[in-house]
Amino acid sequence: xxxxxxxxxxxxxSTICLGTMTWGEQNTQEEGFVQMDYALDQGVNFWDTAELYxxxxxxxTFGHTEIIIGNWFKKTKKRNxxxxxxxxxxxxxxxxxxxxxxxxxKKMTEAINDSLKRLQTDYIDLxxxxxxxxxxxxxxxLGYEHKDKGDWxxxxxxxxxxxKFVKEGKIREVGLSNETPWGVSKYLELAKxxxxxxxxxxxxxxxxxxxxxxxxxxxxxIREQIGLLAYSPLASGYLSGKYRNNxxxxxxxxxxxxxxxxxxxxxxxxxxxxxYFEISKKYNIDLAQMSLKFCEIQPFMTSVxxxxxxxxxxxxxxxxxNVKLTNEIIKEINExxxxxxxxxx
Numbered sequence: 449x450x451x452x453x454x455x456x457x458x459x460x461x462s463t464i465c466l467g468t469m470t471w472g473e474q475n476t477q478e479e480g481f482v483q484m485d486y487a488l489d490q491g492v493n494f495w496d497t498a499e500l501y502x503x504x505x506x507x508x509t510f511g512h513t514e515i516i517i518g519n520w521f522k523k524t525k526k527r528n529x530x531x532x533x534x535x536x537x538x539x540x541x542x543x544x545x546x547x548x549x550x551x552x553x554k555k556m557t558e559a560i561n562d563s564l565k566r567l568q569t570d571y572i573d574l575x576x577x578x579x580x581x582x583x584x585x586x587x588x589x590l591g592y593e594h595k596d597k598g599d600w601x602x603x604x605x606x607x608x609x610x611x612k613f614v615k616e617g618k619i620r621e622v623g624l625s626n627e628t629p630w631g632v633s634k635y636l637e638l639a640k641x642x643x644x645x646x647x648x649x650x651x652x653x654x655x656x657x658x659x660x661x662x663x664x665x666x667x668x669x670i671r672e673q674i675g676l677l678a679y680s681p682l683a684s685g686y687l688s689g690k691y692r693n694n695x696x697x698x699x700x701x702x703x704x705x706x707x708x709x710x711x712x713x714x715x716x717x718x719x720x721x722x723x724y725f726e727i728s729k730k731y732n733i734d735l736a737q738m739s740l741k742f743c744e745i746q747p748f749m750t751s752v753x754x755x756x757x758x759x760x761x762x763x764x765x766x767x768x769x770n771v772k773l774t775n776e777i778i779k780e781i782n783e784x785x786x787x788x789x790x791x792x793x
Contacts, residue, residue, distance in 0.1 A: 449491030450769050452750050454531070455648025456673050457621055459573065461494035461531050463744050464766055465677060467755035468495060472512030473502035474699065474757045480516045481523070483762055488529060490766050496651070496677065496753050498535035498578055499563050500544070504708040507543035511566050518568035531573045533677075534563050535625060535651075538579035549581050551601040553609045560618055575610065575619040576651055579626040586626040588653075588711045588793050603634050607644035614645055623649035623677070629664040636672055647674055649750055654678035656687055656724055656739050657717065657792040659785060666748040675750030678743050682754075683712050683792055686721055687739040688761070699757070716791035723784045731777055736761075740768035742781060 450463040466487045471480035484495070501513035514534065521527045536559040541547050545555050564570060581600035585592050613619045622645045624632060632650060639646040650669065654661045654676060661676060669675050682688050690697050702709045728735040743752045756762035773781075 449766075450744070451493075452675070454574065454621065454750060455623075455675065456646070457648055459531055459621070461751050462492045463749070463751050464492050464740075464769060465494040465496050465533075465751040465753040466492050467679070467753040468497045468513050468517065469501040469503040470701075470755060470757050471502060471516045472509050473504070474701070474704065477516045477519060479757075480513075481520050482759065483756065484517070484520050485524075486759065486762060487766065488526065492766060493529065494531045494533070494751055496533045496679075498537070498576075499559055499566075500535070500537045500540070500578065504705050507541075510544060511562070514563055514566035518566050522568050527569050532567070532569070533574035533576060533623070534567070534572055535576040535578040536560065536563075538577065538626075539581055549601055551577065551581055551606045551609070553605075553612070556606075556609050556613075560613055564618065571617055572619045574621050574623050574649065575613070576623040576625045576649070577606070577627075580628075580631055582631075584628055584631070586628075588658075590793060603631075604638050604642060604644070607635065607638055607642070610645045621645075621648045623647055623651065625651035625677075625679075627652065627665075629668055632665065632668050632672075632674065636674065649675055649677050651677040651679055651753070653680045654743055654746075654749075655681045655683045655792075656742060656781065656785070657683045657712070657720060658790050660790050660793050661748070666746075669748035676746075676748050677751050677753055678749060679753045681740055681743045681752050682736055682765075683717075684709050686712050686717060686792075687724065688736040689721065689725055692718070692721060692725065701757075712792045714791050716788045720784065720788035720791045723788065724781065727777065727780050727784070730780075731774075733771060733773075733777075734764060734768075736764055737768040737771045738773065738777070738781075740765060741771040741773050742778070744769065745773065 451460040502509045728738045754765040
């Protein structure tokens with residue numbers, strides 16, 4: 449396994465992060481336990497979850513993933529072996545604390561205390577804001593329209609809330625998710641000028657089908673030492689090749705909930721995947737492993753978040769750290785990006 453520092457901290461996290469959002473929906477607790485056992489044995493010390501998981505989010509299952517992780521901690525007594533990341537939800541529906549904004553002190557206090565209880569731990573290593581409260585582009589939306597009423601919790605107030613939890617020992621570090629260059633820059637500026645907690649990571653999408661992170665946030669990551677935690681590095685399974693030739697494997701995410709995963713069902717998705725598949729075939733590399741390794745070697749990357757529903761998938765994904773991509777392979781990958789630029793932004 450490979451390791452990198454989380455932001456400017458002394459925490460060394462594995463470059464493969466164990467994603468957990470399917471536990472409690474597509475995966476049972478027992479299957480989650482097996483995944484955690486195996487991942488830790490392979491040197492994966494970094495796990496990511498959220499209060500809203502399992503996914504797709506709904507009233508019946510929110511918090512279930514954290515419960516599964518907490519039960520594993522209780523059973524194994526290995527909490528100290530894991531660098532644990534979770535998230536507080538952005539503006540949400542009524543089943544989550546009555547709906548609306550969640551980054552005010554009252555709701556955030558309730559959120560973190562509930563997460564700690566479900567996770568059966570007294571601290572969280574990395575506490576992330578799942579998505580912005582303000583009206584901005586996220587989750588693949590293009591065409592920014594400025595319709596900001598300014599009624600969201602101000603950045604300095606949110607950082608002040610997080611500082612309280614840091615001082616109480618409930619969280620060690622803080623991070624962002626689904627953020628824009630402007631948002632990241634403002635958080636960093638306020639942390640510096642007002643001596644508030646500094647964001648150490650950005651959890652945003654990044655894959656061979658979506659390299660938009662490179663446009664603005666990559667420079668921020670490198671210059672400010674706030675690395676990317678890449679989610680959807682396989683574009684919800686499209687870059688494993690399992691949906692090629694109009695295949696729809698039973699119990700796959702897209703088969704189970706096609707309306708939730710429309711982000712990846714775009715006009716050029718299949719042709720781009722086929723092109724990347726031909727590269728992997730030419731060099732005798734598994735497509736999923738080639739896709740994950742391309743993410744891992746980026747200079748702005750801290751860790752690549754994998755999400756597997758089977759042990760076969762998990763083993764394949766973790767093994768990607770041992771794959772070597774030559775300059776020739778990378779050049780051919782970049783040529784495909786020029787032809788089909790970011791089909792799934």
